[in-house]
Amino acid sequence: MTKATRKPPEEKLLLAARRLFCQAGIHATGISRILEEAGVARASLYTHYGSKENLLKAVLDIEANMWFRWFDQDLPHLKCSPQERILALFDLLGQWFEKEDFFGCIFVNAVAEHEKDSNWVRDMAGTYRDQIIEKLRALVVESGATDPDIVTQKLGLIIEGAIITAMVTQSSQAAYIARLAAGDILRCVEYALSLAKTSSLPADSDPASSAKARAATGESA
Structure with missing residues (x-):
């Protein structure tokens, strides 16, 4: 045995x-x-x-490495479009939410428990979050979004909302709902791209086409 x-x-x-x-x-x-x-x-x-401080740093490292593994290893290996890889991220979230050791996001907890002028804790959590968002933005750029910053911010808010909801409800259903919301955004991105492609002028030089594309994704002028 x-x-x-x-x-x-x-x-x-x-x-x-x-x-x-x-x-x-x-x-x-x-x-x-x-x-x-x-x-x-x-x-x-x-x-x-x-010390307890160094132990907390190690815990933050582990959480960050999970996200880096998703973006650097798991998602790139998928044979699909950038849009589908973005949606696959929500599948990974769902798997995470279903684990027995899921108790929420340590980044959120660390920032929430420390004052704005607190030393390394907020800085470390903030730096990791920025790196994760930048990796998400790279996928959004690959998807062809005309304003990747806005689209990334929208997806980031959906992801963070799903994590908090899963923590409160103790259910992985939040990942499924978040995936649907992300799909709506990505369909708007595809629609904006189709408008640009069918236009007789480049999207940037055709005010009407540009306006329709921005309206579809909720982007600003």
Whole structure:
């Protein structure tokens, strides 16, 4: 009979810290609570991380790496259009929401618990969020959106709303609804592109065509 693989102390600490930081809050979670949840000795924490602050940094790294893996590995391997890869992102969200260890987004929790002038926590979470949004924007650019910044912002808000909704409702249904909303936006992008292609003049030099394209995607002049 195969024995279950035992997790190393550093991994136990990470999993316990992430769960508690999301469930109980970062400030409300003390080192003793993390050690009890992880079932490891205090020496393990200081050996592998040195402090609760460094443990939080490691938790933020793990969350960011999940998103980077989605954008850099999982989505590029799909043999489909940029629009379909964007929609596939919501499928990944749904899979994440269904996991037992989904307790919301540690970035949101970290920013919400720290004041605006707080040091590294908000900066680190903000930097990671910016990097993730930039990767999303790259997909939007590939889709041919005439105003990728606006479209990216819309999709970003849908994603963040889905994460918070899934956290509150404890249901993956939010990912499905978010996917439908994203599909509506992408269809508007496709419609704007079709208007530009059928125009006798380039979209930028044809005021009527440009106006219709902007109206379809909700973009500004």
